[in-house]
Amino acid sequence: MNIVENFDLFAPRLINKQELLSSGHRACSGCAEVLAVRLMCKALGENTVIASATGCMEIVSSMFPTTAWQVPWIHVAFENAASVASGIEAGLKALRKKGRIDDRYIKVVGMGGDGATMDIGFQALSGAMERGHDMIFVCFDNEAYMNTGIQRSSGTPMGASTTTAPAGKVSMGQKTWKKNMPEIMVAHEIPYVATVCPSYPLDFIRKIEKAKSIKGPSYIHCFSMCPTGWRSPSHTAVSIGRLAVETGVFPLFEVEHGHYRLSPDMPKKLKPIKDYFKPQGRFRHLTPDEIEVIQERVTVEFRKLAEKAKFLKTGNE
């Protein structure tokens, strides 16, 4: 089985050549989020409808009189991408049943940033997942409200400095741990939950394709490095994404019907998190003691995940 998996992984020639998110959009240079959206579109293909919450991706991709989208795309309010996606899915189902549209399979996708997923859009997302709509929700997590200028969200990691969680004499920046969104989605007992990072494009595409093939709700959590908000040079997006995975800060895994599986890209031995913190200005103020506390947490969390992967294996292994 592993051999087949690996064969699947190392087949870049099979990737869809069609660009469904065209170039020329207004994303900051070095934006990993827009790279992730592009990969997502490649994996989804043409038969897709996307509902996008307010956020960077809406602003950069759709400014009048241009649009970067080559698939049907709707921008909705900040809090309701999952609800609108639910409505689109139900609407398409009704039209198909009545014979008003041809009988091809169309995947409905909701997308939003960390705020639109974990904070303001959380209720809508939880409802959509619970109702079991045949849709994918993709969270592009750049770990703060970047569109309004780097304010903390519940996706901001401990110790990061943001404009509303500023680091200084009395504060180390963000004082709470990042909300564990994939686990919350697993708790909804939906068929498929996965984490992806655009620094691993083949793993990324494979997981989106899997989500697409699954009937019912699936949730993809995408690590989206933001050079502007993370205070690091714009050429570092891909390398920092790799470091996040290699240090265990953002482990790549998938959960299919409750069965955990770590991605083959996960290293056997994790690098220390200070390697990940070093190129980012948002962590510059952290003392070695503070880093040690965060390191401990990352280690424990990763061990928990590895144990789950050991005992709750995927059905096909």
Added chain:
Amino acid sequence: MNGDEACCEGALAAGCRFFAGYPITPATEVAESMSRRLPEIGGIYIQMEDEIASMAAILGASWGGVKSMTSTSGPGFSLMMENIGLGLCTETPCVVCNVQRAGPSTGLPTLVAQGDMMQARWGSHGHYEIIALSPSSPQEMFDFTIRAFNLSEYYRLPVIILADETIGHMNERVIIPQEEDIEIVNRRKPTVSREDYLPYEADADGIAPMANCGDGYRIHVTGLTHDDRGYPAMDAKAQEKMITRLVDKIRKNRDKIIRTQNLYLDDAEVVVVSYGISARSAMQAVRDARGEGIKAGLIKLDTVWPFPEELIRGVAPRLKAMIMAEINGGQMVLELERAACGACPVSLVSNFGGAILHPGLILNAVAKAAKEKP
């Protein structure tokens, strides 16, 4: 400093020690300033998960005994509506700063508008009176924020600051007076014994003394229609009594609440009425008109709600025309028409948002109105 920062400083000067908010352009700088400044003086800043939670949190904080506020813009203001109604029903002092941008929906997040005037008045369901102030400069952002806290503490209700993107992002000199020179009003405390205290039993002026949670008084707070004890009372009589008091405490104190700044009003033939950033365009237009020998005047609304209808009704009969200058399709002009009551023609100079009004537009309207035969 810019208007958003001035709003933050005004709140702190008024004694605000709790802020719950959510990032939204163009009000984000209020939250950012609060997140830096509040911890320095022992206050608490919380970033909530959305605007519904922000508004609910400041109501809670206020009942905890702390002066509290939030700031937002269009879409967030829409989300706050239900809880603003809760604040009105439970008579909870707090301040909401709405730095307006163009709508509806996401609209023009980074550009100016004054389209939330009627939403501020009627946005929450049911019948009520509201107080809303409209600053025209960063200095007024500072001053009006203090006044908003004073009004909210005195009259026990959420007071709304209707600022706009241009004022919020405009940098001007702001003079912050010495602490002892700032007038501060605090909520009225119960003077009766614990046994005799009824949380919604009003004094003669219609305002009930407020015991905070933890003061030792028995309080019951509910969004249901309630009697003097604060307990739900579900009939037409109780509704009549409660709403009458909520409405009257504002209506009967209109002369104390309403403030306008009038320019050349005494001998004016054409009067421009405006507020917020538009009042500055209007002021320029009125001065230019005077330069051209036209007897123009200005009424700048510092409080937009309640609307100064007595003032308008008084001056309208001796005017050739009144002109409302505002950045929306015509909202406050409806109030102006209602108050002028046909005594003089009323017209509108406006756009739908995205840019401030050019003084020349207002000047043209003034010049045209001045030429008309009375």
